Amino acid sequence: xxxxxxxxxxxxxxxxxxxxxxxxxxxxxxxxxxxxxxxxxxxxxxxxxxxxxxxxxxxxxxxxxxxxxxxxxxxxxxxxxxxxxxxxxxxxxxxxxxxxxxxxxxxxxxxxxxxxxxxxxxxxxxxxxxxxxxxxxxxxxxxxxxxxxxxxxxxxxxxxxxxxxxxxxxxxxxxxxxxxxxxxxxxxxxxxxxxxxxxxxxxxxxxxxxxxxxxxxxxxxxxxxxxxxxxxxxxxxxxxxxxxxxxxxxxxxxxxxxxxxxxxxxxxxxxxxxxxxxxxxxxxxxxxxxxxxxxxxxxxxxxxxxxxxxxxxxxxxxxxxxxxxxxxxxxx
Amino acid sequence: xxxxxxxxxxxxxxxxxxxxxxxxxxxxxxxxxxxxxxxxxxxxxxxxxxxxxxxxxxxxxxxxxxxxxxxxxxxxxxxxxxxxxxxxxxxxxxxxxxxxxxxxxxxxxxxxxxxxxxxxxxxxxxxxxxxxxxxxxxxxxxxxxxxxxxxxxxxxxxxxxxxxxxxxxxxxxxxxxxxxxxxxxxxxxxxxxxxxxxxxxxxxxxxxxxxxxxxxxxxxxxxxxxxxxxxxxxxxxxxxxxxxxxxxxxxxxxxxxxxxxxxxxxxxxxxxxxxxxxxxxxxxxxxxxxxxxxxxxxxxxxxxxxxxxxxxxxxxxxxxxxxxxxxxxxxx
Numbered sequence: 001x002x003x004x005x006x007x008x009x010x011x012x013x014x015x016x017x018x019x020x021x022x023x024x025x026x027x028x029x030x031x032x033x034x035x036x037x038x039x040x041x042x043x044x045x046x047x048x049x050x051x052x053x054x055x056x057x058x059x060x061x062x063x064x065x066x067x068x069x070x071x072x073x074x075x076x077x078x079x080x081x082x083x084x085x086x087x088x089x090x091x092x093x094x095x096x097x098x099x100x101x102x103x104x105x106x107x108x109x110x111x112x113x114x115x116x117x118x119x120x121x122x123x124x125x126x127x128x129x130x131x132x133x134x135x136x137x138x139x140x141x142x143x144x145x146x147x148x149x150x151x152x153x154x155x156x157x158x159x160x161x162x163x164x165x166x167x168x169x170x171x172x173x174x175x176x177x178x179x180x181x182x183x184x185x186x187x188x189x190x191x192x193x194x195x196x197x198x199x200x201x202x203x204x205x206x207x208x209x210x211x212x213x214x215x216x217x218x219x220x221x222x223x224x225x226x227x228x229x230x231x232x233x234x235x236x237x238x239x240x241x242x243x244x245x246x247x248x249x250x251x252x253x254x255x256x257x258x259x260x261x262x263x264x265x266x267x268x269x270x271x272x273x274x275x276x277x278x279x280x281x282x283x284x285x286x287x288x289x290x291x292x293x294x295x296x297x298x299x300x301x302x303x304x305x306x307x308x309x310x311x312x313x314x315x316x317x318x319x320x321x322x323x324x325x326x327x328x329x330x331x332x
Numbered sequence: 333x334x335x336x337x338x339x340x341x342x343x344x345x346x347x348x349x350x351x352x353x354x355x356x357x358x359x360x361x362x363x364x365x366x367x368x369x370x371x372x373x374x375x376x377x378x379x380x381x382x383x384x385x386x387x388x389x390x391x392x393x394x395x396x397x398x399x400x401x402x403x404x405x406x407x408x409x410x411x412x413x414x415x416x417x418x419x420x421x422x423x424x425x426x427x428x429x430x431x432x433x434x435x436x437x438x439x440x441x442x443x444x445x446x447x448x449x450x451x452x453x454x455x456x457x458x459x460x461x462x463x464x465x466x467x468x469x470x471x472x473x474x475x476x477x478x479x480x481x482x483x484x485x486x487x488x489x490x491x492x493x494x495x496x497x498x499x500x501x502x503x504x505x506x507x508x509x510x511x512x513x514x515x516x517x518x519x520x521x522x523x524x525x526x527x528x529x530x531x532x533x534x535x536x537x538x539x540x541x542x543x544x545x546x547x548x549x550x551x552x553x554x555x556x557x558x559x560x561x562x563x564x565x566x567x568x569x570x571x572x573x574x575x576x577x578x579x580x581x582x583x584x585x586x587x588x589x590x591x592x593x594x595x596x597x598x599x600x601x602x603x604x605x606x607x608x609x610x611x612x613x614x615x616x617x618x619x620x621x622x623x624x625x626x627x628x629x630x631x632x633x634x635x636x637x638x639x640x641x642x643x644x645x646x647x648x649x650x651x652x653x654x655x656x657x658x659x660x661x662x663x664x
Contacts, residue, residue, distance in 0.1 A: 078638060088638055143499050155604075159496065166606025167475050170638050177600025178634070180512045180520075180529060188512075193636055197512060198600075268509025268530075272487075272601070274498025302510070304525055306410060306420055306502050 007066045009054055009116075010327030012124060012319070013046075013075040015039055015092035019319065020053050022061045022068065023327035027135045029320050031060055039092060043099030051108035058113040070118035070330030071109070074127025074322040075101060080169050081122045087169060090192075120329040124322050125172055126163035128281065128315075129156030131325030133163075136317040138277040145275040146315065147174055147266050150282035152192070153200040157273050174269060175200030181261035184214065203262040205283055212254035221247030228254055229287050258284070259294040266295075267302025270310055281315035339398045341386055341448075342659030344456060344651075345378075345407040347371055347424035351651065352385050354393045354400060355659035359467040361652050363392055371424060375431030383440035390445040402450035402662030403441070406459025406654040407433060412501050413454045419501060422524075452661040456654050457504055458495035460613065460647075461488030463657030465495075468649040470609040477607040478647065479506055479598050482614035484524070485532040489605055506601060507532030513593035516546065535594040537615055544586035553579030560586055561619050590616070591626040598627075599634025602642055613647035 007030070011020040014037060021032030035053050038045050050073075058068045077089030077096055084102025102119045109116045122130075129146035138144035138158070147155035153175025156163045164171050175191075179199040182189045188197030189207070201207055205225040212228045213219075221243035222228045228251045235248035243251075262284070270278060284291050296312060303310065317324060339362070343352040346369060353364030367385050370377050382405075390400045409421030409428055416434025434451045441448045454462075461478035470476035470490070479487035485507025488495045496503050507523075511531040514521045520529030521539070533539055537557040544560045545551075553575035554560045560583045567580035575583075594616070602610060616623050628644060635642065649656060 141499075157605075159491075164491065164605070167473075167608040168606055168638055170636060171604065171606035173603040173606075173636055176603040176634075176636055178510070178512050178596050180510050180515055183512055195634060195636075264510050269604070271505040271508040272503065272604075273496070274500055274503035274505075276499040302508075302527060304502060304505055304508055304527075306500055 006332065007061060007068050008070040008072060008327045008330045009057055009068055010127075010323035010325070011050065011054065011071060011073040012127065012322035012326060013037060013050065013073060014124060015076050018050055018053060019323060020057055021320065021323040021327070022057055022066065023324060023331070025331055027324050027327070029323060030064070030066070031057065032320075032323065033057060037093060040094050042095035043086070044104070046093070046096070047099065047101070047104040047108060051105055051112065054105070054109060054116075055112040058115065067115050068113065069115060070120075071105065071116055072127070072326035072329035073101065073105070073119070073121040074124035074326040075121055076124050078169050079121050079123045081120070081165055084119070084121050118330045122163065122165060122326070122329060123169065123172065125154040126156045126165060127325035127329070128322040129158050129279070129325065130163050130328050131317050131321035131323070132279050132281070132315050133158040133161070134328050135324055136321055137279045137313045137315050141276040143275045144277045144279055145266075145269060145273055146279040146281055147269070148282035149203055149262050149280070149284040150205055153204050153262075155269075157275065174265070175204065177265070179203070179261050179265055181257055181264070199261060199265040203258050203265065208254050208258040208284070211257055212250050215250035215253045217247045217250030217254065218244075220244075222251065225283075229290065232290055233288075255290055256294050259291045260298040263295040263298030264302055267299040270299070270307055271302065271304050274307065275310070278310055278312045279315050280312065281321070285314050338664065339393060339400050340402040340404060340659045340662045341389055341400055342459075342655035342657070343382065343386065343403060343405040344459065344654035344658060345369065345382065345405060346456060347408050350382055350385060351655060352389055353652065353655040353659070354389055354398065355656060355663070357663055359656050359659070361655060362396070362398070363389065364652075364655065365389060369425060372426050374427035375418070376436070378425070378428070379431065379433070379436040379440060383437055383444065386437070386441060386448075387444040390447065399447050400445065401447060402452070403437065403448055404459070404658035404661035405433065405437070405451070405453040406456035406658040407453055408456055410501050411453050411455045413452070413497055416451070416453050450662045454495065454497060454658070454661060455501065455504065457486040458488045458497060459657035459661070460654040461490050461611070461657065462495050462660050463649050463653035463655070464611050464613070464647050465490040465493070466660050467656055468653055469611045469645045469647050473608040475607045476609045476611055477598075477601060477605055478611040478613055479601070480614035481535055481594050481612070481616040482537055485536050485594075487601075489607065506597070507536065509597070511535065511593050511597055513589055513596065531593060531597040535590050535597060540586050540590040540616070543589055544582050547582035547585045549579045549582030549586065550576075552576075554583065557615075561622065564622055565620075587623055588626050591623045592630040595627040595630030596634055598644075599631040602631075602639055603634065603636050606639065607642070610642055610644045611647050612644060613653070617646050
């Protein structure tokens, strides 16, 4: 059995789970594993668990004759990609801010997986976008803008194979600019960032559910964003009535407004950045035509004439995007 | 007299005038000249006049013992920086769209100024931003965002010494994304791009004058944006009453709204791009504290916490910014 060099491990470290995979130089994910992120246990405990996850994969790879030379990490939070530390993070991962992510993993792996010589980290959204830019929906494009609409709204502009991380590694916070849709009766909706009137405050999944309630929907008809889509689908398909008539109307309105806000925001970003390809990702992008159609309509309405034919495509790699993108950080 | 090599000419080709200067490798503008742009005469006539302008400067430089090796052009319109042609342009320069800018100038200069071996062109706003990034308000920054508020609203993100031109060379149209301020009574204000509700529709100089009229100001009190500022300054300084009381109130309101829209827009862009330095330029940036203060207040209110201390500075190079930036395109 010959040893295959130049394989690496990509890690997608999120608020609820951490997935890692052994990635070939081609980008193929050969084996992978997922663990819950110990999001209440503090940074050091997460590093211990992540190092164990990586070590296990290195050993599985070795059994298959594969040597792992590097680890790339896409992590929740603002990640200093030069120092390799967590600059800041929401409370979704308690004690994550301030963690010496790269140094802490490197020292642990030096004992358990000495073949790993390089460890790098970026924010998970940037890893996700890099994966799609390399092998997914934007493969072959010289530049791409990915915007993900899910629990939050985030994105990344990938230029010449490199995500634009920003001078303080805060770049890509595309959910935090003003949206005319994020005002009700002239009052700006509060945003999770502490500001108000932002895209995320109307176009994220949870914001869509809040809009449903504002439009007269009730928790009896739908308990979450998924429920809003189920209700709207039933209304749309003229299926046997699900929920109340008011609830169905509120669901359709909330989806229309959230999708229009999303599309208008992405359209404006296209005018600013002029990416070759635009990739839309996240749970809402996967929710079907009910969201996609008004989103793309609003997006195209925003575009300057020379941008009219910009391709706008759905993300393609699913959950492996961030693993593959993180791996790319350390692949030669 | 020794001949000094490696000097170039930078050209700033705008809708009303064309300025050119001989630029030393240090960025110093040694001699310059300005002519009216023949904006009704068509592309070929403009190329003739521009080639004559450049040739005159090359001859003046030669008299001073300076050899000019290249010409960089910052031009109005969407400029294909690879092919060197005008992709599209507004009617401010009749017949400019479609002009073979670089090829047309090169062939003319090959006869009259054979020392010129390299000609390159980009859009003028990108040249302007590159000048400020190289030697002006953002000198020494690894990345900068320049936004200019004047007749229109435009900008450029300069990353590692290179303006991000965009895949179709449309990047930097930062005036054309949605602004909550660009809605009156829920109706979006029309934008010059053909869209509506955009930043430029409320934050440009002409938009500020339109807002003055909407707020009850009249042409008796102020005939243009400059007049609105004069009126507001008089009100603000409690100077002997200029114009009507309604006019003064409308002027103050229009400036506040335009400035707030400008600041909110730039703040959102900072969250997205995280530039090391932010440069504000254009006529409104030069209009004094009456505009700058509400602009910067709105800008800082928008910022995510880790961006709170981003430097926001006024452009420094004035009219020479685009000449110097255009020159940088062809300086080694």
